[in-house]
Amino acid sequence: MESTNEPPTPGEDFRAAFGAEAGVGVQCFTLYVPNKDRNDNEFGTQRRWVLEAINLLSEINGGATAIPVEGGWVNHDGKLILENPVVVYSFVVDAARFLGELPRLRAFLHSLGRETDQGEIAFEFGDHFYRIRAFDTSGA
Numbered sequence: 001m002e003s004t005n006e007p008p009t010p011g012e013d014f015r016a017a018f019g020a021e022a023g024v025g026v027q028c029f030t031l032y033v034p035n036k037d038r039n040d041n042e043f044g045t046q047r048r049w050v051l052e053a054i055n056l057l058s059e060i061n062g063g064a065t066a067i068p069v070e071g072g073w074v075n076h077d078g079k080l081i082l083e084n085p086v087v088v089y090s091f092v093v094d095a096a097r098f099l100g101e102l103p104r105l106r107a108f109l110h111s112l113g114r115e116t117d118q119g120e121i122a123f124e125f126g127d128h129f130y131r132i133r134a135f136d137t138s139g140a
Contacts, residue, residue: 025061028089028126029092030087030088030123030125031109031122031123032071033049033053033066033085038117039075040079040081046086049116054088060098060104061091061097063091064088066086067087069084069086070083073119075119119133
């Protein structure tokens with residue numbers, strides 16, 4: 001057997017090798033749930049927001065995972081905010097359902113930013129990184 005340094009190519013053979021189901025999620029929606037506001041003040045509701053994100057993404061995509069991390073960002077005053085965000089991610093398995101739920105996702109992200117006084121809310125989809133800096137007013 002000849003050895004090669006090329007990475008394995010996911011696909012039908014890869015799926016069969018593990019006995020996985022035929023459907024796969026190839027796009028991932030990821031959001032960052034902060035634990036501090038734009039002025040470096042810790043707020044006590046991060047767990048609530050993490051659980052809401054997990055519930056929402058599980059309803060939409062069938063599941064979600066949350067991972068605590070450490071990070072930093074520079075606020076509007078140029079101050080470095082060091083914090084412990086939780087990364088919540090979920091693979092999209094039904095694109096039509098996901099697209100139909102974009103208004104709910106938007107409402108959640110804008111509510112998170114508004115109610116926790118964020119300078120921005122960050123999320124990723126596919127290989128793109130997005131930042132929301134102006135939040136919809138309550139009930140919008």
